[in-house]
Amino acid sequence: xxxxxTLTFKSLDTACIITNLLTYRIFTRIPSLFPRxxxxxxxxxxxxxxxxxxLIIWIISxxxxxxxxxxxxxxxxxxxxxxxxxLIALIILFYLGISSIIALGEFSEFTKLVSFPxxxxxxxxxxxxxxxxxxxxxxxxxxxxxxxxxxxxxVSVLTFVVISTLWKGDLSNLFPILGRGAENVFxxxxxxxxxxxxxxxxxLIAPSQNTPQENKRTLLTASAFSFLIVIAVMxxxxxxxxxxxxAEGQFPxxxxxxxxxxxxxxxxxxxxxxxxxxxxxMLYLSLNxxxxxxxxxxxxxxxxxxxxxxxxxxxxxxxxxxxxxxSAQTLNILLFCTGFGVLAASLVTxxxxxxxxxxxxxxx
Amino acid sequence: xxxRKLFIYQSHKNNDMEQLDKSSASLENNPxxxxxxxxxxxxxxxxxxxxxxxxxxxxxNIEFIRDAFEAVKNFDLVIREFKVKLSDxxxxxxxxxxxxxxxKEYINRDILNPLMTQGADTMPQGSSxxxxxxxxxxxxxxxxxxxxxQTIIELVGFGNCAVFVDGCTCxxxxxxxxxxxxxxxxxxxEAVLSGPQExxxxxxxxxxxxxxxxxxxxxxxAENIPIGTKSKTPCALMxxxxxxxxxxxxxxxxxxxxLDTEYIFSSADVExxxxxxxxxxxxxxxxxxxxxxxxxxxxxxxxxxxxxxxxFVLILPATASDLAESAEDNYVRIAEANFMRAxxxxxxxxxxxxxxxxxxxxxxxxxxxxxDLLFAIEATREKMPFPIVLxxxxxxxxxxxxxxxxxRVPDPIGSTLGIVGGLILGQSxxxxxxxxxxxxxxxxxxxxxxxxxxxxxxxxxxxxMQFAFIFLGATAGFTGIALGVFLxxxxxxxxxxxxxxxxxxxxxxxxxxxxxxxWRREKRPSALAPQRSLKQPRISRKWKGxx
Numbered sequence: 001x002x003x004x005x006t007l008t009f010k011s012l013d014t015a016c017i018i019t020n021l022l023t024y025r026i027f028t029r030i031p032s033l034f035p036r037x038x039x040x041x042x043x044x045x046x047x048x049x050x051x052x053x054x055l056i057i058w059i060i061s062x063x064x065x066x067x068x069x070x071x072x073x074x075x076x077x078x079x080x081x082x083x084x085x086x087l088i089a090l091i092i093l094f095y096l097g098i099s100s101i102i103a104l105g106e107f108s109e110f111t112k113l114v115s116f117p118x119x120x121x122x123x124x125x126x127x128x129x130x131x132x133x134x135x136x137x138x139x140x141x142x143x144x145x146x147x148x149x150x151x152x153x154x155v156s157v158l159t160f161v162v163i164s165t166l167w168k169g170d171l172s173n174l175f176p177i178l179g180r181g182a183e184n185v186f187x188x189x190x191x192x193x194x195x196x197x198x199x200x201x202x203x204l205i206a207p208s209q210n211t212p213q214e215n216k217r218t219l220l221t222a223s224a225f226s227f228l229i230v231i232a233v234m235x236x237x238x239x240x241x242x243x244x245x246x247a248e249g250q251f252p253x254x255x256x257x258x259x260x261x262x263x264x265x266x267x268x269x270x271x272x273x274x275x276x277x278x279x280x281x282m283l284y285l286s287l288n289x290x291x292x293x294x295x296x297x298x299x300x301x302x303x304x305x306x307x308x309x310x311x312x313x314x315x316x317x318x319x320x321x322x323x324x325x326x327s328a329q330t331l332n333i334l335l336f337c338t339g340f341g342v343l344a345a346s347l348v349t350x351x352x353x354x355x356x357x358x359x360x361x362x363x364x
Numbered sequence: 365x366x367x368r369k370l371f372i373y374q375s376h377k378n379n380d381m382e383q384l385d386k387s388s389a390s391l392e393n394n395p396x397x398x399x400x401x402x403x404x405x406x407x408x409x410x411x412x413x414x415x416x417x418x419x420x421x422x423x424x425n426i427e428f429i430r431d432a433f434e435a436v437k438n439f440d441l442v443i444r445e446f447k448v449k450l451s452d453x454x455x456x457x458x459x460x461x462x463x464x465x466x467x468k469e470y471i472n473r474d475i476l477n478p479l480m481t482q483g484a485d486t487m488p489q490g491s492s493x494x495x496x497x498x499x500x501x502x503x504x505x506x507x508x509x510x511x512x513x514q515t516i517i518e519l520v521g522f523g524n525c526a527v528f529v530d531g532c533t534c535x536x537x538x539x540x541x542x543x544x545x546x547x548x549x550x551x552x553x554e555a556v557l558s559g560p561q562e563x564x565x566x567x568x569x570x571x572x573x574x575x576x577x578x579x580x581x582x583x584x585x586a587e588n589i590p591i592g593t594k595s596k597t598p599c600a601l602m603x604x605x606x607x608x609x610x611x612x613x614x615x616x617x618x619x620x621x622x623l624d625t626e627y628i629f630s631s632a633d634v635e636x637x638x639x640x641x642x643x644x645x646x647x648x649x650x651x652x653x654x655x656x657x658x659x660x661x662x663x664x665x666x667x668x669x670x671x672x673x674x675x676f677v678l679i680l681p682a683t684a685s686d687l688a689e690s691a692e693d694n695y696v697r698i699a700e701a702n703f704m705r706a707x708x709x710x711x712x713x714x715x716x717x718x719x720x721x722x723x724x725x726x727x728x729x730x731x732x733x734x735x736d737l738l739f740a741i742e743a744t745r746e747k748m749p750f751p752i753v754l755x756x757x758x759x760x761x762x763x764x765x766x767x768x769x770x771x772r773v774p775d776p777i778g779s780t781l782g783i784v785g786g787l788i789l790g791q792s793x794x795x796x797x798x799x800x801x802x803x804x805x806x807x808x809x810x811x812x813x814x815x816x817x818x819x820x821x822x823x824x825x826x827x828x829m830q831f832a833f834i835f836l837g838a839t840a841g842f843t844g845i846a847l848g849v850f851l852x853x854x855x856x857x858x859x860x861x862x863x864x865x866x867x868x869x870x871x872x873x874x875x876x877x878x879x880x881x882x883w884r885r886e887k888r889p890s891a892l893a894p895q896r897s898l899k900q901p902r903i904s905r906k907w908k909g910x911x
Contacts, residue, residue, distance in 0.1 A: 111843050115728055127840060127847045135854055142858035145867045149853055271724075271732045271842045278846035 011214060014202070015222035016147035017287070019155060021198040022226035024284045026158060027277040028106040030195055030230060031237040031252035037188040040243045041179025046234035048185065049192030050227035054220075056343060057199055061219045063350045064203055072203035073299060076349045088345045089299040092204075093292060095197065095338035097316070100288045102331050104128055105320040107281035110251050114274045122321035127278075128285055133313040135286025136293060137306060140205065143286055150279045157276040158229055161253060162236045164260040169239030179243070197339035198284075199223065200346050201291055253277075289313055417511050422456050422530035429460055429528075432517055440464055448479045448497065448529055455493065456530040465523035467542025474503045475527060475538060494532045502527075502536055509534040518596050546675075548574065551653050551691075553820050559695035563653045568598050568672040574655035575602065579662065583607070589620045591671075597628040600670040608665050609893045615862055616667045616680060631674035638680075640860060645829055645852075647821045648861045650679035650686055657691050665894030667862075681861035683868055683891060688876040690818040701879040709877065711816025714809055715826040719756055720833030720845050722806045726752050728841030744800040752803075753838045757831075759799050759807045762789060764827065767811075864891050 030046075038045035064072070073092075077085035108125040116124060135143055178185055202219065237246060237256055246252070257273045292312060293305035302308060319326070326334075419425050426443070433441050440463045447454040459475065478501050491499075498509060510516050511534045516526050523541035548570065551563035564571045572586050583605040590596040599620060603613050619638040628634060631651065639648040652658055653675050658668050661679045669678040679686075688709060693701045725732050726741065733741075748755060766785035773781055790808075793799040810830065817823035829852070836844035859866040868891035883904045888894040903909065 115841050115843050123840075124843065127843050131847055131850050134851060138854045138858040141865070142854055145857040145865065146850075146853050149857075149867070269732065271729050274842050275846050278843055279850060282846070282850050 011218045013144040013148050014215075014218045015225075016151040017144060018199065018202060018219065018222035019226045019229075020147055020151050020280055020283055021201060021287075022196055022223065023154070023158065023229050024103070024198075024280045025195050026230060026233050027253055027273075027280060028103075028110060028251060031234055031256070032247055032250075033195065034189070034192060034234060035179075035238070035243050035247040037180070037191070038185045039179030039247075040174060040176060040238065041185045042243070042246065043174065043231065043235045043238045044177065044179070045185045045189035045192060047231050048189050049195070050231055052190060053193045053196040053199075054223055054227055056193070056347065057196075057223050058220060060200075060203065060346055060350050061216050063354050071205065072200065072346055072349060073295070075353055076345070079349055079352045086299055088349065089295050091338060091341045091345050092200070093295055095335075095342045096201075096288050096292045096295075098331060098334045098338055099198065100132075100285060100292070100316050101319045101326075102335055103281060103284055103288070104132075104316055105328075105331075107277065107285075108320060110254070110277055110281075111274065113251060114254065114270055120321075122317075125317055125321045128282060129313055129317040131282035132285035132289050132316075133310055135282065136289035136309045136313070138286070140290060140294075143283065143290060147283055150276075150283060154276045154280045155229060157272055158233055158253075161256055161260070161273070162232045164262070165240045165256055166236045168259070169236065170242070171239055173239050173242045191336065193343070194336050194339035197342050200342050201287065203346060204291055204294070289316075416513055418513060418516075418528070418533050418535055420531050420533050422458070422528060425528050425535075426458055428513065432513070433460070433520070444476075446476065446480055448501075449481060450496070457528060459525055459527045460520055461525040461540075462520065462523070465521075465541065465543050466525045467540045470538070470540040470542065471525055474540070475525065478503055479527070493529065494534060497527075497529060497532070498536060502538070507536060507538050510537050511535075518590075522596070522598070545570075554652060554654050554657070554691050556692045556695060559691060560654070560656050562655055564655060564658075564670075564675045564677055566673050566675055568600050568670050571655070571670045571675075571677065572600050572602070575659050575662065575668075578655055578659040579604075584662070587617070589617065591620060591623050591625070591634065592628040593624065593626050595627040598672045599628075599634065601667065602662060602670065603667045604662055604665070607663070607888070607894055607896050608667060609895065612665075612667055612681070612862060612864075612892065616669070620669070628671065629673065631669070631671040631676045631678050634669060634671050635678055640862075644855070644859060646684070646687060646825050646856070646866075647819070648680075648682055648859070648866070650682045651676040651819070651821065652679060652691075653677070654691050656694075660694070663899070665888045665892045681864040681892070683861065683864060683866055683889075684856060685868075685876040685889075687822050688818060693879045694882075698879060698881050705877070705879055708816050708818055711813040712822070712826060714813035715811075715817065715823070716813075716830055717833055717845065718806060718810050718813065719760065719830050720837035720848070721842075722803075723753055723756060723834055723837040724841040724845055727838060741800075741802055744802055747797050748800055749797065753834065755799055755803055756807070756834060759793070759803055760810070760830070760834075762793075763807055763811050 031042075034042035034045045034049075064075070070078070073085055073089055076088045080087075104125060105121075107128055108121050111124040111127070112119060112121055135146075138146075233253065233256075237252055240256060240259055241252070254270070254273060257270055260269065262269075289309060289312060290305075293302070293308050296302040296308060297305050419428075426445075429435070429443065435441050435443060441460070442463050443458055443460050445456070445458040448457045457479065459471070461471065479497070482501070494509065498507070510519065510526070516535050516537060519537050520526050523539075523543055525538045525540050527536040527538070529536075545567050546565045548562050548565055550561050554563075562574060564574060576584060576586075581604060585601075585603055585605050587601045589599050589601050591599050601613075601616060601620060616638075620634075623634075623637050625633075625637065635649045635651070636642065641648070650661070652661075658677050658679060662668060667680050669680070671678070688705060690704070690708065693705065696704070726745075730738055745752065750758070762785075766781065766789075769785070770778055770781050790799075790804050794801050794804060814823045814826050817826060833845060833848050836848040838844075840847070853867075857865070857867045883900075886898060886900050886902055886904070888897050888899055890897065
């Protein structure tokens, strides 16, 4: 039997993409986000939102992975028709755009803080802009292989941070166990789920993968692993940095990294963090840009994505480094709204699909 | 009937239509000889001119050959006229060969002697002259009857001897190549301490034999694909039938047969002509001078190309995993092999990144190194006149000069060059205050790292790419290096070698970081999609179960 020498989409690639989508925000905001709402119960709040996020992923993946290799937009099209499909595509586009602008800004700020305190933000943003543009040009297969290469490095760095800081932590920082109150931990804490909205990007590529069972197994295992990393970092951060200091820092992992002391030679190893964070950010931005242009192609009649990549990346760049016509607070509100919209739209699509399948016994 | 057929028809009114069709087909299928004859042969009424085939008229053939081979100008061309002795008569004949390319001893012993003196005592009844000469008189073993003049021109140019006999419409071509060729020697660029010490040579048939000797597989195919419209350089495309992916073989053949170039001089020419991207920094086709390595790659489902005149065999496709392999890996104990591979990979990492990282630390990330070390570096740099980037580039270029010069100089001067270049220049540069001692150490470690690379082509690629990382490090420190790593990986990840992704992950034995023991290498690399993926069962050491 003759086989053609083509690459099949490997589970490891998918797992690495999921891990990056769920953990890249550790480098910029997650560890300080939870203390702001939950106080000393940040780890509890992180665990709570991770469980909810995992449940959502499980609900979506259970039905989604059986949909005979259709992505979320195809499914939306089959359930809600053309208008429904376009509406969901538009929500995802908005989310991708806002998320890209925020990520570009945050990673540039992070680079500026660690490497170039006196340089303008545009200088730092330009590296991410170049990487995202060329990464999106490289295409999905190349990006998935790169995830396989770099995400283990990123995970190793985070694990190193956790191990290096945890043993010097103070467990009393975890108390009171419900921090700023149950309402804040479990009520407002639910907003933490939005931090994991990027996982829905994976539902745009599911048709490329192998069997539905393999998809589901990979998706759930990688998600569980990623949440474990987030909770571990959150736990280490909470026991090492006491509240309210933990709620103030701009780049919490950097703050955590500064706490590492392995003798005189290894006392300043921030560069490793910078390296891992930069690569993680570059990969995320490339993937975002790729999906953005891909949705424009599949749902808005764009014939070729390549001519759009550069102008789009330039637009994101100017949103970060040029005239700031949207404040950071507005961006965050927009991110919350669109993130919620994407999650809700995905859930509704999947639930409708399930109901329709049951009612009509139709194969979608 | 087209114009060409009509023209031939008018010239050959006496010939039958069958011959006419053959002649016409020969002309149409032989664009090489068409243009050649049009441009060079003066007697345009001759049979040979019109048909491209050998005439039964010997005078016409000899005239054609003299013109075709420029016999007046080529002093090494030998055209020897003689008479073939038959039992009842003598027949005119001539032979042609290049002095130096063909073996004259064989010509005298196996061609001229039997034809001129021995004759055939009894003729088989009803046999033609062609059959008598071919079956009863010529004793040279690789012997064939050729009727197309173009083929004869090519074969004579490749060391064969062609015999033309009056009345015969074919020439008897004897394969009696006798040029001076290097014998099988020791590998130079892939030397190993333990393991076979044979290397490929410049002769394609010898190289094929070296591989056949190892594999002993009747399914091993060696197809001849001549390359070069003028040189017709023989190239052997080798693969194992039933193992290698047919699509891969077809793709390799398609690229080789679609090369429109006049001359091919070595396998490097072929490599450049068939690879996907010329600007790609790393080799897209592996080169080896070791028959054992080529055989192992064939067994894994790859295709190899052997080019006449080149001791380096091309292995395709190449992936990033292949670049980490060394021939030595298979001949030492597993722990040792893994340790050596780790050292090699660290060496490659240092060769590529160390200068860039050094520049990054020195210019942007002072905080990344301990204060004492930072003071030491600053103290050594206090009196340096050049910026650190320029200092580093000067020292690396000096080293590259030494490396390049050491290849050119004769062996006895080599050690002197090492002393002058390495010791005196390095020491003097520090004493003169041009370079800091730390920088000399950095450049030395980088150089050692590049020498540890498994192949020369990888080593050179690393040496070139390190300048990009120096530039990026000097521009933006670790962020620049991260961007460089991202872009390099992106380029590698989006590239393919003969349809196989360059950074493909394989479930087979080609993990770039680990050398597995031979009993664990059950599968062929999955990225190649071989026809048979299993090389051996999961339990290959059956004796373990018996114990």
